[in-house]
Amino acid sequence: MQSSNRTVNVGLIGLGTVGGGVFRLIQSHAARYLETRGIDLRISRACGLDEGRARELGVTPAQFTTDWRDIVDDPSIDIVVEVIGGEHPATEIFTESFAHGKHVVSANKALLGRHMEELAGAAHAAGVQLRCEASCGGGIPIVDTLERDLSGNTVLAIAGIVNGTTNYILSRMADEGLGYEEVLADAQRLGYAEADPSADVDGFDAASKIAILSSIGFATRITTDDVFMQGIRTISAEDIEAARDLGFAIKMLAIGRRTDEGADVRVHPAMIPATHPLAGVSGAMNAVYVVGDAVGETMFYGAGAGAFPTASAVVGDVLALAEDISAGVKPLPEPEPFPRQMPVRSIEDLMTRYYVRLLPGDGAAAAATETLAAHGVPVGETIARGDGSVVLVTDTCREGDMAAALGALAAPDAAAQVANAIRIENIAAWTEGVEAN
């Protein structure tokens, strides 16, 4: 056993799925942390709304409180873990914890996606840390990896499957040839999707995460509002089958790219080559692809949700702080956030290829090709499908031109009807700027 220094006291706010996981992980592993790392970690208070649930987890009456102020006001507490989510009272928990000199570990992607700069700035001013590994990618170490392990690099691109619900739905659609609605209903029944699935299927959740990851990776302020967002509701079994025939998989990607014109940040379903490592990420698993100018292509894979995987990320953050605190060293304060401000590029300026599936109709392919060309979108390939529909694959075009063309094709009197249009991601652009070895 290593010589232990002082006990590190954690105040846990939130005893839901993640909070319960954090409580159980620390309780069951505390002896090991002491033995292998000399860190005496203790949950001194735990705050929840349901005392019965707390009892079941093993929270003692002395630990339990229903008032988060009991935790942020407790001078013995070193680290506050906020796992209640939402904006309020999470914001107040952050700011009051900082005011009391406490570090905060949080999984709150929605709050951080919108307010990371202000909150990190408040931590910096107070001389404490704000850590949020669990806010992105569940148990996958990705925040610390960007902040620390890859910090020698200029990060060029981040492309993640960061929403388990949409990856589960698209994977099952691909594996079983089923339609979106059918799989969604099953996912809801099995607990992979919420009764109101919008936060997942429309991309809000992924947008928060790519805002956080891009902010850290590019050292600039990116908020959820900066992220272009499109969901998966229109993806059909036909699209997935046609994509497969073209050698692609359809994945819901959260993308952040550093470009000469600014940050390109977006969440949408995209076609990627079936051989790409991200294409093999199936079910509810998550993965984040990161390209650095020195390291080149990397990928980090794991469970993006769940009580214990998320708790793993939370406790990793807690232990990173506890290592110093235990040794009597004050952890370095949060760095001043985002010394530079990178502009955010408009989605209109994205250069990409497009898959366009047309509904069966006489002369539809020729008419659509003409309309696209008239808007500056050249069609490179025309594929007649067995069901009478036609798939057009465009050459690289400007998103704004494509949007205008799709607008024209949506007119009631248009000579061709578009069933769906999906971006074919230019993965070669992700690695532009990698150093040659």
Add this chain to the structure above:
Amino acid sequence: MQSSNRTVNVGLIGLGTVGGGVFRLIQSHAARYLETRGIDLRISRACGLDEGRARELGVTPAQFTTDWRDIVDDPSIDIVVEVIGGEHPATEIFTESFAHGKHVVSANKALLGRHMEELAGAAHAAGVQLRCEASCGGGIPIVDTLERDLSGNTVLAIAGIVNGTTNYILSRMADEGLGYEEVLADAQRLGYAEADPSADVDGFDAASKIAILSSIGFATRITTDDVFMQGIRTISAEDIEAARDLGFAIKMLAIGRRTDEGADVRVHPAMIPATHPLAGVSGAMNAVYVVGDAVGETMFYGAGAGAFPTASAVVGDVLALAEDISAGVKPLPEPEPFPRQMPVRSIEDLMTRYYVRLLPGDGAAAAATETLAAHGVPVGETIARGDGSVVLVTDTCREGDMAAALGALAAPDAAAQVANAIRIENIAAWTEGVEAN
């Protein structure tokens, strides 16, 4: 720009492929580290044997030295980067740097695979750090991930493709149906394999890496000598094809498992399901699969070698130290290594299934099945191949029994001749002990 504190001085020992990458990465990114993180990082001295090479890299006469003692004796240097490899003078560079209060960042897998405990102990005693992210998996953040991000977990298993040469050879054999010798020759021509390929193809390199990763992951002393090792020289195009027909890929794996009987550490070609994430890692890329009891299954993928990917790992370690030093804080000393000693399990006690390919011969399958059964190895499946050979797939058996059976089948008068025997990895065992969510 963030307020910078004091300059952090690095002494670089080694100006070969990796050292050159480190020099160029720091030189080209120093302004960015200062701007985004407030860290003023400088290479104050650089030691190499070839002054012409040093000049080409941009090393100035004032920086350059051919004597590593000029670096370890220089009181202004905070961090020594050792990238010369080998045992001597690397060992002396470590110990004298520690004696002078300097942290060491090293990529030296051979030395650390054998002597991590002594060297980490010396760093601990001197109150400095020994960091070795670049020793395993090139640019993939895996050492820090195990030490820090996943430290809330009890690590259950580590399974890596950690040698690019063997993965390149096996991938090309699989993709092109070529034989081992043919691909090896091509790999040597292209610079993917050394003229003497033994360190790679016989498993020594991978054994060093899994010794380091297992030591860190399991917090116990494991050395290269503890690792069972078998190379890929006997793998044939027929084996790869037969494996594919069984739904498997053949990969050179470095495996470390925590079992009730001790650490199970080994390097050998193994069959894994073709759908497993590790099976999709192709060419010279590396990946490390890590299973933690809380996080479950994770995988970390990237370039396992090359000047810039390896430099990314080295500089990540340097910046982790520089963050503290720059702020006037002394980095925490290396923890006391390995408070516990886990026994190392004998390979004889491994329980695994086996693929056994027999040379064509009358009654070979029946005879081999009988011999295997006589040694306690039940055959579960017998597959006649188109070329007249037969593949037997055993049920789970004890490695020691299998070795005895293979010994008997190697006798000159044996009624069946074994072309090759390859372990079918029990991947279900990797995840035994993961917490249910």
